[in-house]
Amino acid sequence: MLRVIIYGSILSPFVRKLLAYLGEKNIAFELKGVGIGDPDPGFRAASPLGKMPAMEDDGFTLADSSAIIHYLEAKYPEPALIPADPQERGQVIWWDEFGDTVFALCSGKMFFNRVVAPKFLNRKGDAAMADQAEREELPKLLDYLESALPASGFLVGDRLTLADLAVASPLMNFRHCGARIDPAVHPKIAAWSEAILARPSLAPWVEKEERMMKKGMGEA
Structure with missing residues (x-):
C-alpha cells in the first residue's frame, strides 16, 4: 500500500x-x-x-x-477536521491563518534566533529581535487567545478541529525558547494546550523533539 x-x-x-x-x-x-x-x-x-x-x-x-x-x-473526509458548516469552516480557516502567520511568526523570531541559529547553524542569532518578540508581541497574542478560548476546551464547534492543531503547534516552539504558559495569567491556554499536545497524534512527536532539543543543546 x-x-x-x-x-x-x-x-x-x-x-x-x-x-x-x-x-x-x-x-x-x-x-x-x-x-x-x-x-x-x-x-x-x-x-x-x-x-x-x-x-x-x-x-x-x-x-x-x-x-x-x-x-x-x-x-479523506472522515473524520472531518475542517467543518462543513460555513461559520465553523470560516472560524477554522481563521485560526489556521492565525497559527501559521501571526503566532508562528512571533515564535519564529524567538526560536530561530535563540535555538536554530546558535544551536543548529552555528551562527549568532539576533537576541534583540527574540527578546522584543517575547516582550512586546507574545503577551498580546496570548491575551487574545485566552479571551477567545471557549469553555468547551476546543477553539471551534466544541470538538477537535484543524484550528486546535494549528494554534497549539507553535506553542512548542515558544516552549523550546523558555517561554512557557503561566497558568496564573492564562489558565485557559494552559489547560487547552496541555490537553492538545498530549493527544496521541502529537505526544510522540513532542517527546521526540524534546529529545532532539536536549541533544542539540548538548544535554544528556
Missing part, C-alpha cells in the same frame, strides 16, 4: 501541525527528515521554494501545510 511521504523537520510548527493532522485522520505516512535549504531531490521536487513541509502522494506533489491539509481533507 502506498503511503503519503512528508518532507520536513518535526521542530517546524508547520510540519508538527501536519503530522498531528495525519495522526488524527489515521492516514499512514512516511516522514523524511529535511532541514533548511536541504538539497534532497524529492523534497526539492515537491517544494519548489524549498520550504517545509512538502508532500508526495502517489506521484502528486504539494507544498505548504495548509494546502496539503485541504488536499487530504478532500481525499
Whole structure:
C-alpha cells in the first residue's frame, strides 16, 4: 500500500501541525527528515521554494501545510477536521491563518534566533529581535487567545478541529525558547494546550523533539 511521504523537520510548527493532522485522520505516512535549504531531490521536487513541509502522494506533489491539509481533507473526509458548516469552516480557516502567520511568526523570531541559529547553524542569532518578540508581541497574542478560548476546551464547534492543531503547534516552539504558559495569567491556554499536545497524534512527536532539543543543546 502506498503511503503519503512528508518532507520536513518535526521542530517546524508547520510540519508538527501536519503530522498531528495525519495522526488524527489515521492516514499512514512516511516522514523524511529535511532541514533548511536541504538539497534532497524529492523534497526539492515537491517544494519548489524549498520550504517545509512538502508532500508526495502517489506521484502528486504539494507544498505548504495548509494546502496539503485541504488536499487530504478532500481525499479523506472522515473524520472531518475542517467543518462543513460555513461559520465553523470560516472560524477554522481563521485560526489556521492565525497559527501559521501571526503566532508562528512571533515564535519564529524567538526560536530561530535563540535555538536554530546558535544551536543548529552555528551562527549568532539576533537576541534583540527574540527578546522584543517575547516582550512586546507574545503577551498580546496570548491575551487574545485566552479571551477567545471557549469553555468547551476546543477553539471551534466544541470538538477537535484543524484550528486546535494549528494554534497549539507553535506553542512548542515558544516552549523550546523558555517561554512557557503561566497558568496564573492564562489558565485557559494552559489547560487547552496541555490537553492538545498530549493527544496521541502529537505526544510522540513532542517527546521526540524534546529529545532532539536536549541533544542539540548538548544535554544528556
